[in-house]
Amino acid sequence: MKYKIKNKQNNSAHCLVCGLKNQFSLRTKFYEIDNKVLVGVTQGLNEHQSYPGRMHGGIISALLDETIGRAVQIGAPDLWGVTGELNIRFKKPVPLSEPLKIVGKITKDSSRTFEGAGFIEDIEGNILAAGTATYIKMNADKISQDALDADNWFLEKSPMPNDIEIKNLAYFDTLI
Numbered sequence: 615m616k617y618k619i620k621n622k623q624n625n626s627a628h629c630l631v632c633g634l635k636n637q638f639s640l641r642t643k644f645y646e647i648d649n650k651v652l653v654g655v656t657q658g659l660n661e662h663q664s665y666p667g668r669m670h671g672g673i674i675s676a677l678l679d680e681t682i683g684r685a686v687q688i689g690a691p692d693l694w695g696v697t698g699e700l701n702i703r704f705k706k707p708v709p710l711s712e713p714l715k716i717v718g719k720i721t722k723d724s725s726r727t728f729e730g731a732g733f734i735e736d737i738e739g740n741i742l743a744a745g746t747a748t749y750i751k752m753n754a755d756k757i758s759q760d761a762l763d764a765d766n767w768f769l770e771k772s773p774m775p776n777d778i779e780i781k782n783l784a785y786f787d788t789l790i
Contacts, residue, residue, distance in 0.1 A: 616777045617653075621646040623687060627766040630673075631656075631680040634770060638662075640677065642716070643770065644684055645778060651786075652685045652718045653778055658710035669708035674734065678702060678745040681718035682730035686751065694757060695728065695749030702745040712737055715778070719786050726751055731789055739781030746789075 623644040625632045631654075633639035642656040654677065664670040683695035708714065718732035728751060733744040754762045 615781070615783065616779045617647040617651075617783070618777050619645045619647060619775055621688075622769065622774045623652070623684060623691075624767050625770045627768075629680075631676055640673070642677070642680070643772070644681070645774070646688050647778065647780075650685065650688045650719060651780075651783065652681055652688060653780060654681045654684075654716035654718075655713065655778070656716070657713045658708070660710065663710055665707075667710055669710055671702075671704060674704065674708050674743050675700060675702050675745070677714075677716045677734060678718070678732050678743065679747060681716040682732040682745065682747045683718075683749050685718045685720045685730050685732075686723075686728055686749065692753060694752050694754055696752050696757060697747060698727070698750055699748040700745060701747070702743060704743050706740060706742045708734060708742045709736065714742075715780060717780055717783070717785075721746075721786070721789060731786060733782060733785055735780070735782050741782055741785065744785070 627635040632642045640656045642654040658669045662673045686695045720730045722729040731746045734742045
């Protein structure tokens, strides 16, 4: 099913997942859709492989961690999540040769922490990996000595699509 994109989130300069100035980055673009769901769009490089043609489990984990953790920024762009716990289920091999969608959502929110869930789906709609995580809420100045400024945290200027197809959004209904 197609969902209207409401907002595009910032990219960083050097992040492994979203960095645009890091030659080894996945250069993931993040889009907010209805129901406070965040969708990342990316495709792996050969540098992200474990076995030939397959994405490394650590990279898969990083994609899910980043996407679930960024969901807290929907409606609160200055709030960040610091990972406390991350659990991943690897269901099928994640290919390097095709676009992927990483979908994340907050499932429990409190004043200091939040929990979330997410999955990676391929272009055919197969869920390749899924995860849950717990985060501590923090402002950026508490996380890093370096300020977030226009040189290292910015809205990438490529055109934003109007909508995006997600085939497994009902996955979140199974977590209740």
